[in-house]
Structures are given as structure tokens and as C-alpha cells.
Amino acid sequence: MTEARQPGDDEAAFIAAARSNDAARFALITERYRRELQVHCYRMLANYDDAQDLTQETFLRVWHRRESFQGRAALRTWLYRIATNACLDFLDKRNDRTPVPAELPGAGWEVHYLQPYPDRMLPEDPQESVVARETIELAFIVAVQHLPARQRAVFILRDVLGWPAAQAAGxxxxxxxxxxxxxQRARVTVRGQLPGRRLDWRGAATYELSDEERVVVKSYIDAHERNDLDGLMALLRADLRFTMLPEPGALVVTAEDAVDGWVSSGLFRRGYDDWRCIATTVNRMPAAALYLRGPGDREHRLFNIAVLHIVEGKIAELTGFDATGKPWLGLPATL
Known part of the structure; x- marks a missing residue:
């Protein structure tokens, strides 16, 4: 299937802006694509800061190449092509965007550069395939990172965006x-990296948390604010997958290991026990923003983002992100 060769309204407006060198008009036309292109870059890179930078790089490249656009392809297709290649150039130059072995035996591979993606920055159109929940969740983003860069691009263009093979090849x-x-190789790798209960990444998009998810998040927050370690453990599946980023070797695979780690690190002990929390969502997943008030401090300061994957009323995957001094999510720095 090939795209119509006659330019549509967006293509005609873009060509007119390019020929007139009208930067303001050009920005107005391209800006509407920013959010979906940023999600695309995030899938390629798994890092919110990098995705912002590469989206901006995409727009710079688009401006410099504006006169080469003839409207033979849809403007959206042309923009995605430039964004994809900008990400590939970035990955070619940066060798720290490859997952590294976890230190714990049997723990697989870790993506230390992973950052959460704020839901407020996702495209607003709920029908867009670029925001389908199963392809923005952390497990999927991590699985995709195990692909070589160009294989990753093929997989995202074909299986996430639904491009025909000829279009992706071009x-x-x-x-x-x-x-x-x-x-074919990418599909095998991604399925091998996803947890067993997460093999179907092509599920229907879901945009509201379920009642069950809301209850578990509330219980998780209550346990933190009450310093209730037993209550927290009761929320965890025995086969929990737990990661605390960016700490190396932080992946554990049992609830008992996770709790032992929290105890050994002093969680809920004096000076590390005055919590306030906010329920939120990132990557279309339930999450809690954890604020800690240290000794002598008058305010609770943003400390950690806990992203939860909930299965049958229990936390099956918990990914924590060090959030001190990080503006990723637009959350208040203090409470």
C-alpha cells in the first residue's frame, strides 16, 4: 500500500511555509506533531531527557531540510523518518545506551538510563497508536532496548506504528x-525479554486506571505514610520484579528480597520514616510520588517515583526512580 502522491492540507501548508522561509508559520505547522514524535524518540531511547533533546534535533533537521519536502509522502511520515534517523545517529555515537548485565545471577539485563514518561506529555488523542498502553509501559520500553538500534527502529515502525514494510524500508x-x-528477529528478542505474563504487547489501549489499581496504589501510599513494612509486603506478589534506578545491580525477583533490601537500607527507621505521597500515573501505569522529610527539615521533598504494575490485586513489578532534583514529571518539588 502506498501513500497518495497528491499533497494534503498539511503538506501544502508546510511546503508554502518552507518556500516563504516563514519560521513562525513553519513552527505552528510542525509543533502539533511534537508530542507524538517525542513518544517515538522515547521508545527508541528509553530516556525522557534524551527524547526531548532528539525531538528538538528533529525539528532543527526538518527546518534545514524543509525545501527537500515535495509532498510525495505524508508530512507525518516524513517527520517520523527524520526523527528515527536522528535517534539512530544518537545511538551510533553513544555506547552507553546498551543494556548491561545485572549483577544478580539470573536477573537478566538492566537499562540504567531508563526514565519514566509523564502522562501529561502524551498526545491527547486517545485513538493514536503512539499512546497505546501496552507499548508505552516500562516492561515494553525495556524489552525494546535489547534490540540493536536499527532492528529496534524496524520493530517500532512496523509493529508499533503499523507501517508497511516498504515504507519502513524507505x-x-x-x-x-x-x-x-x-x-522477525526483533519479535523473538522482545518476546524473550518480556516477563512471562506480559508476552502480548499488542493488547487494546487502556487509558483509565482500574478500580483495582486505584485501591492498590492507595494501600501502597497508606503503608508508606504509616511506616507499615508488613502492610507493604502484603501488597507484593511473591515473584515480584523490583528495580531501583539508577542503582547498579538493583534488580531482585522476590518480594522477600525486596523487603530485606528495604530493611537493610533503613527504610522506615527514624530519620527515614516521615513520608507523604501523591498518587499519579506515568507510562500509562499507576505510580506513587514519594516525599521524605529529613531530620530538621520543614518540608517533605520529592525522593522517589514508584511505578507499579498490578496483577490480580498485587504488585507484580515495582520500578523505582531516584527523583531528587529531577523535574521529569511536573510534580511539586516539596510538600
Whole structure:
């Protein structure tokens, strides 16, 4: 299936702005694509800060190449092509965007550069495939990072955005046969990296937390604010997958290990026990923003973001992010 060769309204407006060198008009036309392009860059890079930077780099490249756009492809397709290649150039230069082995035996691979994605920055159109919940959740984002860069691009363009093989091949400068082969290998790798209960990443998009998820988040917050370690443990599945980023070697696979780690680190002990929490969502997942008030401090300060994947009323995956001094989510710095 090929795109119509006649420019539509967006393409005609873009061409007119490009020919007139009207930067303000050009920005107005391209800005509407910012959020979806940023999500695309985030899937490629798994890092919110990098995704912002590469989206801006995309717009700079688009401006410099504006006269080359003839409207033979949809403007959205052309923008995604430039964004994808900007990310590939970034990945070619940065060798720290490859997952590294976890230190714990059997723990798999870790993505230390992973950052959460604020739901407030997702595109507003709930029908957009770019915000389908199963393809923005952390488990999926981490699984995709295990693919080589160009294989990752093929997988995202084909299986997430639904591009035809020929269109993906044109965007990446590959043959259709190469794209087809890369996609087959990518699917095997991604399925191998996803937890067993998360093998189907093509599920329907869901945009509201379930009642069950809301109850568990509230219980998680209550346990923290009451310093109730037993109550917290009661919320965890025995086969919990727990990661605290960016600490190396932080992945554990049992609830008991997680609790032992919290105890050994002094969680809920004097000076580390005055918590206030806010329920929120990131990556279309339930989360809690944890604020800690230290000795002598008058305010509770943003300390950690706990992102929860909830299965049958229990926390199956808990990913914690050090949030001290981090403006990722637009949350207040203090309470």
C-alpha cells in the first residue's frame, strides 16, 4: 500500500511555509506533531531527557531540510523518518545506551538510563497508536532496548506504528527483505525479554486506571505514610520484579528480597520514616510520588517515583526512580 502522491492540507501548508522561509508559520505547522514524535524518540531511547533533546534535533533537521519536502509522502511520515534517523545517529555515537548485565545471577539485563514518561506529555488523542498502553509501559520500553538500534527502529515502525514494510524500508534506507528479516528477529528478542505474563504487547489501549489499581496504589501510599513494612509486603506478589534506578545491580525477583533490601537500607527507621505521597500515573501505569522529610527539615521533598504494575490485586513489578532534583514529571518539588 502506498501513500497518495497528491499533497494534503498539511503538506501544502508546510511546503508554502518552507518556500516563504516563514519560521513562525513553519513552527505552528510542525509543533502539533511534537508530542507524538517525542513518544517515538522515547521508545527508541528509553530516556525522557534524551527524547526531548532528539525531538528538538528533529525539528532543527526538518527546518534545514524543509525545501527537500515535495509532498510525495505524508508530512507525518516524513517527520517520523527524520526523527528515527536522528535517534539512530544518537545511538551510533553513544555506547552507553546498551543494556548491561545485572549483577544478580539470573536477573537478566538492566537499562540504567531508563526514565519514566509523564502522562501529561502524551498526545491527547486517545485513538493514536503512539499512546497505546501496552507499548508505552516500562516492561515494553525495556524489552525494546535489547534490540540493536536499527532492528529496534524496524520493530517500532512496523509493529508499533503499523507501517508497511516498504515504507519502513524507505525510511531506514534498507531493502524490504532486510526489514522483514529484522522484524522477525526483533519479535523473538522482545518476546524473550518480556516477563512471562506480559508476552502480548499488542493488547487494546487502556487509558483509565482500574478500580483495582486505584485501591492498590492507595494501600501502597497508606503503608508508606504509616511506616507499615508488613502492610507493604502484603501488597507484593511473591515473584515480584523490583528495580531501583539508577542503582547498579538493583534488580531482585522476590518480594522477600525486596523487603530485606528495604530493611537493610533503613527504610522506615527514624530519620527515614516521615513520608507523604501523591498518587499519579506515568507510562500509562499507576505510580506513587514519594516525599521524605529529613531530620530538621520543614518540608517533605520529592525522593522517589514508584511505578507499579498490578496483577490480580498485587504488585507484580515495582520500578523505582531516584527523583531528587529531577523535574521529569511536573510534580511539586516539596510538600
Amino acid at each position: 525510511a531506514l534506507g534498507l531493502s524490504v527483505a532486510s526489514v522483514t528479516s529484522a522484524l
